Amino acid sequence: MSTLIRIRGNGEATVYAMLALVGLAAAVSGAFYGVFVDGGRVGPGFLPLVAGGLTAVLCGWLALRGVHGRRSHPPGGPADGVEPHLAEDINPVDDATDDDVDISGRTRRERIHNLWKVFGLTLGAILLVQVVGFLAAFGALVFVISTWIERQPLLKSAVIAAAATGLIYGVFGLFLEIPLPGGLLGLGTEG
Amino acid sequence: MIDNLILGFQTALTPQNLLWCFVGVLAGTVIGLLPGLGSTTGVAVLLPLTLDFEPVTALIMLAGIYYGAQYGGTITSVLLSTPGEASSVVTTLDGYQMARRGRAGAALSIAAIGSFVAAIFSLILLMVLAPPFANFALKFGPVENLSIMILGLATIVSFSGESRIRGLAMASAGLLLATVGMDAATGTARFTFDNVNLLSGVPFVEVMIGLFAVGEVMYQIRVGAAAPIRTRFRELLITRSELRRSIGPIGRGSVLGFLLGCLPGSGSTLASFIAYGVEKRVSRNRSQLGQGAIEGVASPESANNAAANANFVPTLTLGIPGGGTTAVLLGAFTIYGLQPGPLLFQSQPKLVWGLLVSFFIGNVMLLVLNLPMAPIFAQMLRIPYAYLYPIILFTSFVGAYSIDNNMFSVWIVFVAGVAGYFMKLYDLPMAPLVLGLVIGPLFEKALTQTSALGDGDLLIVLSHPIALVVLALAVLLAAGPSLVRLLPRNTPDREREPAGV
Numbered sequence: 001m002s003t004l005i006r007i008r009g010n011g012e013a014t015v016y017a018m019l020a021l022v023g024l025a026a027a028v029s030g031a032f033y034g035v036f037v038d039g040g041r042v043g044p045g046f047l048p049l050v051a052g053g054l055t056a057v058l059c060g061w062l063a064l065r066g067v068h069g070r071r072s073h074p075p076g077g078p079a080d081g082v083e084p085h086l087a088e089d090i091n092p093v094d095d096a097t098d099d100d101v102d103i104s105g106r107t108r109r110e111r112i113h114n115l116w117k118v119f120g121l122t123l124g125a126i127l128l129v130q131v132v133g134f135l136a137a138f139g140a141l142v143f144v145i146s147t148w149i150e151r152q153p154l155l156k157s158a159v160i161a162a163a164a165t166g167l168i169y170g171v172f173g174l175f176l177e178i179p180l181p182g183g184l185l186g187l188g189t190e191g
Numbered sequence: 192m193i194d195n196l197i198l199g200f201q202t203a204l205t206p207q208n209l210l211w212c213f214v215g216v217l218a219g220t221v222i223g224l225l226p227g228l229g230s231t232t233g234v235a236v237l238l239p240l241t242l243d244f245e246p247v248t249a250l251i252m253l254a255g256i257y258y259g260a261q262y263g264g265t266i267t268s269v270l271l272s273t274p275g276e277a278s279s280v281v282t283t284l285d286g287y288q289m290a291r292r293g294r295a296g297a298a299l300s301i302a303a304i305g306s307f308v309a310a311i312f313s314l315i316l317l318m319v320l321a322p323p324f325a326n327f328a329l330k331f332g333p334v335e336n337l338s339i340m341i342l343g344l345a346t347i348v349s350f351s352g353e354s355r356i357r358g359l360a361m362a363s364a365g366l367l368l369a370t371v372g373m374d375a376a377t378g379t380a381r382f383t384f385d386n387v388n389l390l391s392g393v394p395f396v397e398v399m400i401g402l403f404a405v406g407e408v409m410y411q412i413r414v415g416a417a418a419p420i421r422t423r424f425r426e427l428l429i430t431r432s433e434l435r436r437s438i439g440p441i442g443r444g445s446v447l448g449f450l451l452g453c454l455p456g457s458g459s460t461l462a463s464f465i466a467y468g469v470e471k472r473v474s475r476n477r478s479q480l481g482q483g484a485i486e487g488v489a490s491p492e493s494a495n496n497a498a499a500n501a502n503f504v505p506t507l508t509l510g511i512p513g514g515g516t517t518a519v520l521l522g523a524f525t526i527y528g529l530q531p532g533p534l535l536f537q538s539q540p541k542l543v544w545g546l547l548v549s550f551f552i553g554n555v556m557l558l559v560l561n562l563p564m565a566p567i568f569a570q571m572l573r574i575p576y577a578y579l580y581p582i583i584l585f586t587s588f589v590g591a592y593s594i595d596n597n598m599f600s601v602w603i604v605f606v607a608g609v610a611g612y613f614m615k616l617y618d619l620p621m622a623p624l625v626l627g628l629v630i631g632p633l634f635e636k637a638l639t640q641t642s643a644l645g646d647g648d649l650l651i652v653l654s655h656p657i658a659l660v661v662l663a664l665a666v667l668l669a670a671g672p673s674l675v676r677l678l679p680r681n682t683p684d685r686e687r688e689p690a691g692v
Contacts, residue, residue, distance in 0.1 A: 012617040019364060026367050026382065033379055040647025044374035044381060047635050051367035051627075058360035102415025104577070115412045119609070122405075122584060126601055138588060142581040150577030157578075164582045168589050176243065178593040 006067040013066035016059045023055030104150075114149050121145060133183035135173070139165035195544045196318075202545025203552055208251050211244070215252035216553045219259020220560060224267045224568055228583065229276045230260035231515045231625075232403040235396050236586055238523055239593040246527035247542045251549040253523055254503075257516045258310065258550065261459065261496050262557050265302040266568055269295055269488070278459040278495035281467045285480060285487025292483055296565070297429040301437050301485055302492040303561040309445035309493035310554040313500040316449055318547055321536070325508040328533035333640035334651060336509075338658035338665070340634045343455030343511055345665035347623045354620060362623035368393055369631020376639050388599040395522050395628060397591045397603040402621055403515075404587040405604060406611020408580045413616070429485075437489035440470055444493030451494075452501025456626045458514025459498035466494030500550060507531055507543060511630060515622050518629040 006013070030048030037043040100108045125141040132140075139161050146157035172178045173189035182188025202208065222233035233256045241249035264276025269286035282302065289298040331339070348358040371382045372392030383389040429437075447469060448462040470490045471477050480487045502513025510532035512518035524531045529539060536543050561568070591604040614621055638649075645651030652658050 015613055015617050015619070016360075019360070023364070023367065026370075029382065030370075033374075033381055034377075036647070037377065042639050042642035042647075042649075044377050044379040047631075047638065048367060048370045048381060051363045051370065054363040055360060055367055058356055058363065062357060062360060100415075104415070106415060108413075108415075111413050111415050115409055115612075118409065118412055118584075122588075122605065122608075126588070126598075126605060129598065129601070134589065134592065138585045142585055145581040145584075146578060150575075152575070152577050160578050160582075164585055168585060171240070172589050172593055176240065176593060178239075178589075179596055180589070180592070181598070 003064070003067060010067050013063045016063035016066060020056045020059035020063060023052045023057075023059060026052030027056055028052075117149055118145060121149075129181055129183060131183050132185050133187040134180040135165050135169055136183070136185065136187045138168075192318075192322075195322075195540060196548065198541055199544030199546075199548030202247060202541050203251065203549040207245075208248050208545065208549065209552065211248050211252040212255050212549050212553050213556055215255020216259035216262075216556050217560065219256035219261075220263035220557065220568060222256060223260030223263025223265075223276050223279075225263075225579065228407070229264070229403060229516075230257045231399060231519055232407065232587075233257075233260055234516055234519045234523070235399040236404055236590045238396060238519065238526070239590045241523075242526070242593075246524075246529060247545045249527060250520070250523065250542070250546050251553075253520055254546060254550065255553045257520070258496065258499050258553060259557060260516075261492075261499050262303060262306055262561050263568065265306075265488075265492055266299060266565060269298045269302070270569055276495075278463050278499075279492070280460065281463050281491045282488055284467070285482070285484050288481070288483030289485065289488065294483070297433055297485065298488045299565040299569075300429050300562060301433065301489050303558060303565070305437065305441040305444065305489045305493040306496040306561075307554055307558040308441050309448055309497040310500055311551070312445045313449040313452070313497035314547065314550050314554070317500050317503060317550075321504055321508055321547075324504065325533040325536040328508050331509075331533070331657070332655075333637045333644065334655045334658045335661065337634070337637035337641050338652060338655075338661040339455060339505075339509060339511060340630050340637060342661050342665040342668070343505070343626060343630060344623070345669045346454045347456040347458075347626050349668040349671060354618070357618075358620050358623045361620050362627040365624040365627020365629075366631045366634065367627075368398075368624075369628050370635065375632070375636060388597070392632070393628070394595070394600060394603055396519060396594055397600045398607045398628065399515075399519050399522075399625065400587050400591050401604040401607020401609075402611035402614070402625070404583060405608025406615055408583050408587075409608065409612040410615040411576065411580065433485045436476065436485055440466075440474065440486040440490035441493045443469060443473070444490040445497045448494035448497025449501045452498030452513060453504045455505040455509065455511040455513060456622075456630075458516075458622055459495040459502065460514075460622075462494040462498035463491035466490040503547075507535060508533055510535075510633070512626065515625050518625055521629060 027049050030045040030050075030052055033045030033048065034043035035045045035049050102111065106114070121141055121144055125137045128137040128140075131137075142164050143157055143161035146152045146160060147154055169180075169189070173180055177189070179190040180188045182190050203212070218237065219230065219233060222228045223230065234253050237256060238253065241252055244252070260276055261278060264279035265282055265286065268276075268279040268282040269290050271287075286295075286298045286302070289295060344362050348355055348362055369392065371389055373380050373383075373390050380390060444462075444466040447466050448459070451462040451465060452459060467480075467487060467490060470486050471480055474480065474484075474486045476484050476486055498514075499516075502517045505511045505513045506517040506521060510521065510530065512521050521531055529535070529542070588601050588604055591600040592598065594600055611621070613619070614624075641651060642649055652662065
């Protein structure tokens with residue numbers, strides 16, 4: 001199996017490989033911005049070249065180590081700054097399998113599906129801002145997540161979504177006078 | 192000093208500042224205890240609320256959120272084994288075991304007491320040491336500033352334990368991200384892709400909201416919710432033996448926390464881990480650590496509070512963030528038109544001393560709030576996350592929008608949220624990225640000025656004694672863990688000790 005295919009099959013290595021590519025592209029671009037200016041002084045391309053180059057080399061090495069060497073951490077690894085052996089005690093999630101059920105009775109696979117649904121819904125809400133306005137779009141997001149994703153009672157979810165929207169409207173729209181976009185429906189605080 | 196303190200009390204004790212200090216510490220406690228929210232997120236999301244405030248009032252409230260979250264994070268660590276704050280991660284080891292044995296209240300009490308003692312101790316040192324250090328820092332030029340920023344990066348990278356290379360990779364990625372926008376020296380637009388919004392650089396607060404709020408929420412959805420352990424008022428009483436056992440760890444945690452917190456970029460998480468590591472070596476009850484020993488709660492909780500206050504030493508005196516949250520606070524200073532650094536103590540004495548004195552007041556409020564009311568705060572953990580996280584998302588996006596009244600900010604939050612989720616998932620350290628992003632512009636400015644001073648020769652650094660000492664310290668920090676590993680080890684137990692702890 002080629003290294004490239006192995007990287008694609010390993011999430012962590014893929015992330016590092018992508019970062020390495022970004023770093024490489026930035027380093028190359030940096031060279032075009034001018035690494036040094038008159039008198040050999042540092043130019044606008046110096047830091048992009050150095051930081052991009054360092055990112056490319058280190059992330060490239062980490063990506064390769066991820067597929068050829070031992071894996072540094074399993075997905076859902078320890079939090080920032082957590083030493084690996086301590087993290088084994090702290091994050092029971094690390095070794096989660098599909099049988100791992102949380103307090104609401106969801107398996108790991110269901111939770112990951114939900115995660116992507118929430119990402120999609122959030123993206124949808126942002127895109128809807130120009131159409132229905134900020135408050136309506138995100139108020140609807142709260143309602144849809146509570147009912148569809150989290151399977152909470154319809155009425156309770158509606159009350160919570162309405163209360164959250166009302167609170168945000170009060171604090172940001174009225175108190176702070178933030179001109180929240182109203183979209184085509186005009187349900188905002190602009191103007 | 193006395194005059195400054197009087198000025199500080201006059202500023203901090205106005206009804207308005209007292210009220211917002213209380214709001215800040217209360218909000219901080221709540222934010223700290225909710226999984227998926229931390230002090231960095233809290234300060235970033237609530238920063239827009241303070242835009243109409245007087246700068247001193249705004250900073251008092253935002254700082255209140257910061258140290259309030261250190262208290263709140265403990266509650267979640269003890270009752271849920273899920274840290275509400277990164278700095279409380281290590282508290283889960285013994286705190287949760289104590290809770291399972293019916294000693295949750297004692298763990299929360301000693302955490303509150305230890306946090307308070309450490310906070311007061313570190314505040315006294317902060318007040319005594321920060322002004323002379325600021326005076327000393329007035330002598331710093333671009334060369335010294337450059338070396339201090341390198342020290343900051345070395346600190347955060349060197350304490351990433353086994354993930355030092357990942358830390359360095361993320362720090363360089365942060366520096367790279369900071370180069371987006373118009374170059375201050377030449378006016379060259381870099382990586383803007385003809386987008387005018389990017390000319391002023393990647394908006395820092397929005398990135399923070401995305402990484403820490405949205406990314407964390409998404410990660411929590413993946414992790415799933417855990418059932419909290421109940422705690423009652425009567426369980427808050429700690430025994431005389433527990434109190435006696437905690438005195439040493441609180442003292443050691445306070446001193447270590449302050450010393451480590453003074454290092455630029457160190458944050459408070461590092462201090463809690465080091466303090467726990469020290470207890471594992473020196474505590475009389477070290478064999479019980481990890482099984483519900485009160486030392487395992489007292490020491491890291493004291494250390495993280497001491498470090499949280501000490502983080503203000505580099506932030507206020509040098510304008511270099513002590514950690515992730517102080518990085519956001521640094522952004523807040525800029526938004527309010529203030530320039531943190533050695534001149535701040537001279538140009539804004541009312542603000543600086545009002546802020547420092549408010550830490551005292553805020554910590555007293557937190558002790559009063561947390562000792563008797565921990566079980567009430569703990570009830571908040573019973574709010575279903577199913578309702579909580581959509582509201583966190585709503586607040587995050589509206590908060591980001593309100594910074595510049597621009598949908599571009601909202602998109603930045605979304606993109607940073609996706610990035611934050613993957614970083615959390617694959618354990619890419621966020622703190623070095625944040626530090627790189629924050630100090631990037633300052634770093635580049637100092638680098639350009641140093642280069643100009645040396646007519647293109649960056650080795651001019653070697654002719655500046657202060658810079659040389661700081662750089663030597665940075666090299667020691669960066670190479671130290673590797674050198675320590677080369678030392679001979681005596682017992683199998685010692686081999687299990689983590690690097691850097």
